[in-house]
Amino acid sequence: MDMRRGVGLAAFDKTERAAYSDLGSSILSTHVSELTDQLKRFQTALSKFAESHADEIRSDPVFRAEFVKMCSAIGVDPLASSAANKKGGSFWAELLGRDVGDFYFDLAVRVIDLCRRTKDENGGLILVDEVRARLNSVAKSSDSLVSHDDIVRAVDTLKPLGHGFGIVWLANREFIRSVPQEMSSDQAVAIEATQALGYISVPILRDNLNWEHARCLTVLNDLLAAGLVWVDDEARPKEYWSPSWIKQ
Structure with missing residues (x-):
């Protein structure tokens, strides 16, 4: 007989713990994926908002302050130039005519x-x-x-x-x-x-x-x-x- 195998309740507990661990990992992975997709949607919506309100962002200090707060709330740093776009400029330069950071x-x-x-x-x-x-x-x-x-x-x-x-x-x-x-x-x-x-x-x-x-x-x-x-x-x-x- 293989004495290393669990028997009775010990074997059940070990199997149950493994099942719960697998389930927890699966749920966490799903949540991370959902949050990532949600963040991308927020960032896309923010880009459209910035494009629609570029004039206000440039000229209205109060509006600009609220826009920067929105950026920070979803993890977009308006003070940093983002990755270059296909035209060779930055994300904010494309939307606003110049970098917000600039x-x-x-x-x-x-x-x-x-x-x-x-x-x-x-x-x-x-x-x-x-x-x-x-x-x-x-x-x-x-x-x-x-x-x-x-x-x-x-x-x-x-x-x-x-x-x-x-x-x-x-x-x-x-x-x-x-x-x-x-x-x-x-x-x-x-x-x-x-x-x-x-x-x-x-x-x-x-x-x-x-x-x-x-x-x-x-x-x-x-x-x-x-x-x-x-x-x-x-x-x-x-x-x-x-x-x-x-x-x-």
């Missing part, structure tokens, strides 16, 4: 230039809405207008460049950071404090945050070295001002 990359260059030109005014921190207002004020036509969402997405395209540019939240508002290093949590708190009075000092940080004197002074000196604040040496105690407040 629009954001071009906008990113304009954002970089604006941040560079205003760094002496704001120390390397500028509100996203201020950037939008400045860019739209020099727009040559309504088709060139950009939205808050456009600017945030354009800044996201700069991530491969490292820590030079990024979006930070301060006092519940979005800023573009164009200084070369990341801000620490202490620095972020100190910068937020300047939004109320325009300046901070060692006593303000110490009394409101219960920080030690050395911690306050370290944070302020780091911000000063980064150009994010300017110091008033004549004030007693010294006041560390936001450059944007000094301009105002």
